[in-house]
Amino acid sequence: MMASALAGRTLEVKYDEARVGAAWTDGKIVYVTSDGDLKCQLRQVCSQCALLASGSLDRDIIKHFIRKPKLLDRYLALESKRALKELSHLLPPSYPVEEYSRSIPDSESSYNSLEIALSKADIGLAPASFGTICPREILAAVAQEGGSASAGKHTPRSQQSEPMKELSDEANDHEDDNAHDFSSPVGGGGGIGKLLQKMFKMVRDVKGGGSPGADAPTHWSRTGSRAGAKAVRSSAQPETIEDAFGKHAGIHYPEWDTHRQCYRLDWCTVQEIDTPIESHADVEWLGGIGLRKPITRLGMGLDRFHRQIQGDDIDLDAAIESWVEQAAGSAPDEYCYVESQRNRRDLSVLVLLDISGSVSQASTSGRSVHEQQRSVGAELITVLYEVGDRVALYAFHSQGRGAVHLAPVKRFEDNLDSQVMNRLYSLKPGAYSRLGAAIRHGTTELIDHGGTTRKLLLVLSDGLAYDHGYEPAYAAADVRKALGEARRDGVGCLCVSVGADTETETLRRVFGSAAHATIPHPNQLGREIGRLFRSALQSAESQRRIA
Template structure:
């Protein structure tokens, strides 16, 4: 059962059988099921709680809203449980798919929307016994324990702020979130605010330098969520992407405001900028030979061959002709099958490379994160191109919401030549990372430029989403939302953090239920790249067929 829980939830989680006949629950590190229940009920409890973990249903913001509100927690679970199970329908054991109520699973498309439904006055049927319960106090206690362990191990620790008006603790994930105090209308104008701004100037320089954007900061206020929000790409019209960028206006995308529970339409402007050609010494790239074998097995489209001596289906026309020939007294050929074979590649891959200031930091391996992730990008670009996939590579950084910049190292129709590698060598990390806007633009390019049935977005990032007015909690929620939008459009998503040493929980907050992993060094990528690619493509296959 522990193996199944780890496979479904995407994390290392144990299974505890507890005496006493209580409902199943999880604290993130273990799933607790009723020891006295039948094996079938235990398995159902395990699947539901694993689905909640995999779908980021129990993120800190939401669980804090459920604390000391058991009735709201039950209503939320009754809505979110079906949505989370439906998201894992293609990997659930067949006997467990009966847990999903398809009509109720469509009531929301994200944990935030499920919470909005639970907060509304809509009548909600109680969750089945197998759904268990949400124990907010135990979950938050587990989060605090993990935070303490991380600090003692040498990671940076920032004290939490004082309680807000409701007596709750706002979440602060890194020193960047403290910047909101200095930039807020309350603290920014006073002496304390100015002092904090001066002290945090060094932090901004480490994050890449440069003046932040002109947008106002987003503060840690949490208003009620609104249901029925639908993601849109942009309300600006342009004949083409090239036309929009040619006029210097860029493309506007919405941004998810987790504090208000809704989208900010046309909030971010993405612009493409050609990189300078590098003149310095060549870079030692990762040898992609070991990546070729696991990647060559992926992205193969099925061709159906008729009148075969064996196969997985009957060729009706050939079977009828065979019977007619027999009735006519001749000796027919018994090649009456249709055989499906994979002979062609039908995959397009767009690699998004994070070049914000944070990736200039030296990773645990003693090498800059930027150099390691750039090496992986070069290897993926080369191998995927050589095995016949359509591939492109864009680097991204930002300086405020109106200046999200993507550098087209290689577009889909560009040749893979020395100029591409020169562009890749020329990339220098700096500025910030408005991750959600980069993901939305990458998705847009895949949907409009890929030209193949299967589409995969690979994000290479340290997982630190930060910009002016884009503090970590807000940025993580927007990145998760952008990945969810891409997957709903049938785009497979894979997020890799190579050499950064970012903790697993931070990556989970940013990348949510999308396939993601942290790889200690580029040389270890070949061990996991096959399963990760398959997981991402399998998750998008069902949506692509439904469309």
């Protein structure tokens, strides 16, 4: 029970007679030594569960340690210390982490631990309670569960004669309905569930009737999937939005299972919902965050101008005419070049606004995170629209994998008018944040409807991705995967947290290598937005070329 609570998923604890003196895990079972006392075994369980909960045993990292025992030992020391410190508030008081790891340097992430391990830095020996890491066993367990995603094909759900098939019980044992107390603090109504709610401190308040869960009802319909190294594009071409959505279904997207290192195909259902208009925005949303000047310089497409005095190519028609004039004894025309100039807008931006329950909390400025992010969203779409870019804004929250709700405040084809602002200012925070599904849907909308060469997905969120069956480590891995999919498709990704007190390490763990920033106050965004936009767009272009 304790192992499952620490790791955030169902685990077994067993003795392993074959590896006396070293605890280890394959991701499903934690093996402890049989020759130690109960206190020693407890520390071994804590160490191995901390590695699992912190993403330390990710396949992309573990593969570096095959036949490299010295490198593995150095990484184990660094990463065990980092993982245990992250879970220090959950560990038994009898586990003195600092006492065991004073000679081991600090690390900021699992990849940072790998970098330090590869360097020549002095690293102290890991205590025996840290156990060991068995790369071959971990990779074998991942391969046994199916470590690659299958390509899928999109068909509208309205044409299906059977309901969506779930994974088998064996493939989804850690998500069993009877294991809610371990897999999700949200679903546990008993003593353990309440205890885990307090321990993780990540549960969001659901406003509205009913309880969140994977079986939440659906109301809209369209089917799609984005998975694997490249997003799966839809081959179905419905004639209208109504044909695409139908009446009683939703758009299906995969989700990355970091524990099994594979995609869960058609796992999440995204529903686009209308926002009831309950307020009337006034002109204060034009208060000005100083975004116009830096944004105006961005997103310019290249136009080619002929008959220029200098340029990056030769204008053949002008060059021939100049040669003929010179041969005829006239003074030749020197305007014989083609020059490329950025004079037209070539940027589409989709803003994803987090309206989950956590953003309703007040920040140090006295305003809620939601109010500050909403004002930034209003200013962004206003400036982008006025300078000529294509822009859309969707708000999102979720109540289980079957009800990821996105509210189209402004679609790409909509004009920016009072109705858009009224919808924006009528949004109310509540429920949870299945951020990976929201990013995949936003990416699909950008690719299908952006209509420009340059595309940017801008996420305004506090970075607390959490939902039923979507615990922190699992959620962070899924969000990083979704952002990676978007960037491989040539979509720039920028994640901005405004007014939230989320720790930098948490944001780095969730957003990974995508451009992201924490802005204490909306008025400070103008100084950073130009650099952030450029970084996101350049990174996407590089990823697209590699892919």
